[in-house]
Amino acid sequence: MLRFIARRVLETIPVLFIIATVTFFMMRLAPGGPFDTDKQVSKEVRAHMEAHYGLDKPLFEQYLLQMKHLLQGDLGPSFKYPSRTVNEIIADAFPVSLELGVESLAVALVLGLLAGMIASFRQNSAWDHIPMALAMIGLCVPTFVMGPLLISAFALHLDWFDAAGWFLPRDRVLPALTLGAFYAAYVARLARGGLLEILNQDFIRTARAKGAGGARILLKHALRGGLLPVVSFLGPAAAGLLTGSFVVETIFGIPGLGRYFVTAAFNRDYFMVMGAVLFYAVFVIVFNLLADIALVWMNPRLRFE
Amino acid sequence: MPETTLQPVEAIETEPSSSFWMDAWHRLWKNKLAVFGLAIVAILSALCFSEPFLCRHVIGFTYEQQNLVLGPAPPSRLHWLGTDPLGRDLLARLLYGGRISLMVGILATAVSLTIGVLYGAIAGFAGGKLDMVLMRCVDILYALPFTIFVILLMVFFGQNIILLFVAIGAVEWLTMARIVRGQVMSLKHQEFVEAARALGLRRRRILLRHILPNLLGPIIVYATLTVPEVMLLEAFLSFLGLGVQPPQSSWGVLIKEGAEMMEEYPWLLIYPAVAMALTLFALNFLGDGLRDALDVRASKD
Numbered sequence: 001m002l003r004f005i006a007r008r009v010l011e012t013i014p015v016l017f018i019i020a021t022v023t024f025f026m027m028r029l030a031p032g033g034p035f036d037t038d039k040q041v042s043k044e045v046r047a048h049m050e051a052h053y054g055l056d057k058p059l060f061e062q063y064l065l066q067m068k069h070l071l072q073g074d075l076g077p078s079f080k081y082p083s084r085t086v087n088e089i090i091a092d093a094f095p096v097s098l099e100l101g102v103e104s105l106a107v108a109l110v111l112g113l114l115a116g117m118i119a120s121f122r123q124n125s126a127w128d129h130i131p132m133a134l135a136m137i138g139l140c141v142p143t144f145v146m147g148p149l150l151i152s153a154f155a156l157h158l159d160w161f162d163a164a165g166w167f168l169p170r171d172r173v174l175p176a177l178t179l180g181a182f183y184a185a186y187v188a189r190l191a192r193g194g195l196l197e198i199l200n201q202d203f204i205r206t207a208r209a210k211g212a213g214g215a216r217i218l219l220k221h222a223l224r225g226g227l228l229p230v231v232s233f234l235g236p237a238a239a240g241l242l243t244g245s246f247v248v249e250t251i252f253g254i255p256g257l258g259r260y261f262v263t264a265a266f267n268r269d270y271f272m273v274m275g276a277v278l279f280y281a282v283f284v285i286v287f288n289l290l291a292d293i294a295l296v297w298m299n300p301r302l303r304f305e
Numbered sequence: 306m307p308e309t310t311l312q313p314v315e316a317i318e319t320e321p322s323s324s325f326w327m328d329a330w331h332r333l334w335k336n337k338l339a340v341f342g343l344a345i346v347a348i349l350s351a352l353c354f355s356e357p358f359l360c361r362h363v364i365g366f367t368y369e370q371q372n373l374v375l376g377p378a379p380p381s382r383l384h385w386l387g388t389d390p391l392g393r394d395l396l397a398r399l400l401y402g403g404r405i406s407l408m409v410g411i412l413a414t415a416v417s418l419t420i421g422v423l424y425g426a427i428a429g430f431a432g433g434k435l436d437m438v439l440m441r442c443v444d445i446l447y448a449l450p451f452t453i454f455v456i457l458l459m460v461f462f463g464q465n466i467i468l469l470f471v472a473i474g475a476v477e478w479l480t481m482a483r484i485v486r487g488q489v490m491s492l493k494h495q496e497f498v499e500a501a502r503a504l505g506l507r508r509r510r511i512l513l514r515h516i517l518p519n520l521l522g523p524i525i526v527y528a529t530l531t532v533p534e535v536m537l538l539e540a541f542l543s544f545l546g547l548g549v550q551p552p553q554s555s556w557g558v559l560i561k562e563g564a565e566m567m568e569e570y571p572w573l574l575i576y577p578a579v580a581m582a583l584t585l586f587a588l589n590f591l592g593d594g595l596r597d598a599l600d601v602r603a604s605k606d
Contacts, residue, residue: 015445026457140585142537144544145578148564156568236447246456247544251564261453262545265460277453288447 005293012285019281020070020274024063027270053077066274075278076271080264086275089260094279096166097256100179100248101241103172107180108187108237113230115184116191120199120226121218131188138185147178147251164253175252179245183237190233195226224298231298235291239284329522332598339594345587349580353403360401366394368401369552377570387572389562395573399580402554406581409469409555410536414528416474417535421481422517422524428482429489430512440486443479455538459547466549469542473535481527488520522599529592533585540581556581 050056054065069076075086115131122128141149154174155163165171198204199222207221246258257276264272333339352359360367372392380387386395428439458472492498493516501511536556542548543557551558556577563574 011445018445022454023457026454136586136589137582139589140533140582141578142540142544142560142581144541144564145560145574145582148567148574149578152567247541250545262456265457273457277457280453 001293001296004296005289008289008292012282012289015285016278016281020067020278021063023274023277024066027268027273028059028062030268053079066271070274070278075275078264078269078272080267080269080272086271089272090257090275090279093255093257093260096254097245097249097258100172100175100245100254100256101238103176104180104183104241104245105238107176108183108241111180111184112187113191113227115188116195116230117218117223119188119192120195121214123196128192132192135185135188138181139189141181143178143182143247144251146181147174147248150174150178151251164251166252166254171252175248175254178251179241179248183241186233186237187230190229191227194229195222198222198226228295228299231291231294234294235288236284238287238291239280329595329598333594336594336597338590339598342587342590342592342594345583346591349403349584349587350407353400353407356397356400356404360397366397368393368397368554370394370397377566377573379570380572386576387570389573390566390570395559395576398554398559399556399576402556402559402577403580403584405466405549405553405555406536406539406557407584409466409473409539410532412470413473413477413535413539414531416470417477417481417531418524418528420474421478422485422520424478425482425485425487426489426512426517426520429486430493430508430516432490432493436486440483443482446479455542456545456547459542469539469548473538476538477531477535481524481531484523484527485520488523489516492516492519526592526596526599529588529595533588533592536581536585536588556584 047056054062057065066076073087075090078084078086078089081089112135115135119128119131151163151174155161161170161174162168166175195218199217204217204221207217212221245254245256246262248254249256249258250262257279260272261276261280263269264276333343356368370393372388375388375392377390378388378392386399388394389398424439424443428436431439455472455476458468489512498511498515501515506515539548539555540557540560543555544561546561548557549555559577560574560581563570563577567574
């Protein structure tokens with residue numbers, strides 16, 4: 001197990017290197033530069049600014065320089081917010097995105113697992129059809145429709161919540177629901193499918209024949225194997241919750257990392273884009289790794305490989 | 306056929322090869338939700354792709370025809386679904402946007418299928434070192450934050466619709482490659498492949514003529530489920546302002562515009578959102594139905 005983890009951690013090094021390289025050259029080869037969008041600046045000022053940020057050096061030299069800084073954990077300055085470094089911006093914005101992500105994940109897991117367990121245990125009854133129909137709706141209504149609809153219903157008409165903002169605890173409810181709904185739907189379907197497959201197997205019949213009650217069969221015998229698909233989905237899902245939050249952060253006016261990332265890309269804020277990409281990449285990789293470790297732990301067959 | 310030369314008895318006993326597809330069709334036909342999905346997809350595509358004709362002869366407005374005096378008007382007899390703030394007919398824009406959205410869905414899926422099927426088939430068929438290297442690459446690519454790369458691509462290289470297909474297609478092929486590889490690995494040791502090999506057929510011919518046709522089931526199922534995913538991704542990009550550019554429309558663009566004005570002009574959000582959700586619904590039901598109808602593993606229970 002330790003060797004498996006060590007190998008996976010070592011593998012992330014080339015992955016991060018590739019991501020950084022691709023991002024660097026994609027940004028630099030693209031038309032436009034960080035000082036294009038500003039109001040007209042004279043040639044001298046512009047040359048001075050480029051020299052200040054080292055953008056006048058040959059491309060390959062810049063690449064090596066940035067790689068060196070990245071290795072030292074220095075993500076560089078932001079062009080758009082000259083008084084702050086990228087490290088500071090991420091340190092400010094990330095906790096917000098993380099909180100939103102964790103809350104949405106909780107929504108997804110609680111709703112999704114409950115729906116999936118009930119549906120699989122009462123297959124082909126109303127207990128199965130109604131949650132699965134809801135899950136289908138959750139899958140088909142995009143986040144950017146769900147958000148405005150929830151705002152319209154609960155903030156504007158019922159006046160239970162504020163339409164936007166990120167100040168009070170209750171401000172978390174609508175964004176977390178919006179972001180979590182899609183994943184809850186997905187989890188529900190995966191959990192139902194996985195549990196049904198397990199519930200039809202012989203060892204469950206044996207347990208039933210020995211007189212085990214329904215709850216015991218579900219919780220003790222079926223859950224561990226039946227939730228494998230959910231767990232393998234959770235790695236990419238956790239990453240998706242972070243990237244998917246672009247839309248939710250825009251709709252609800254949440255000062256998270258997603259908004260910084262998109263505006264940075266539009267502004268050609270090179271160092272900010274690189275920092276955000278690498279930051280997200282690390283997250284995706286860590287979550288995938290955690291999901292794989294959980295999978296191996298839950299599935300004895302994989303443990304020997 | 307190579308099968309008949311090796312196993313004449315079984316070949317006579319088995320039914321004609323079309324029976325698998327006939328069975329699948331019957332199973333699909335019995336699944337009401339899937340038939341409903343198929344019907345919805347067919348009707349909506351027919352409507353959207355005949356948009357130029359419908360606009361000229363039935364609706365009477367084109368998607369870009371403005372009427373600034375009228376402005377945003379609720380649904381009426383003249384404008385069945387109302388108009389947007391520029392006085393453009395929403396129904397015409399909805400059909401035009403649907404054409405773009407469906408086209409992105411279909412073409413991007415085609416791109417991802419082509420890459421994924423070829424990649425997976427080659428990896429699975431070759432086996433050994435090549436397979437290991439190719440699949441290692443897929444594993445590594447899985448770790449890339451792809452949404453981010455699509456956003457970067459679209460921001461940096463302009464909002465070109467061809468680029469949109471390619472970018473989305475390039476993101477979605479990984480899972481297809483894995484599925485196809487697994488199937489090819491299990492098929493390549495079967496007798497009919499050995500027979501084809503014994504007959505001295507070239508590897509390329511064996512792969513393309515004998516193995517790939519057997520993969521059609523999973524490929525069709527997965528493609529049906531990829532289309533809604535791609536359409537969602539396109540809508541997501543459009544929502545960020547990275548999709549198609551005005552005066553063109555797509556469902557994502559219409560939903561974004563509608564969401565901005567949902568309190569004043571709710572119809573601008575409701576109709577595009579319903580159209581999009583209905584299509585995604587239909588495609589998902591169809592995909593689930595096809596999976597049940599075609600997938601041997603699922604048809605056991």
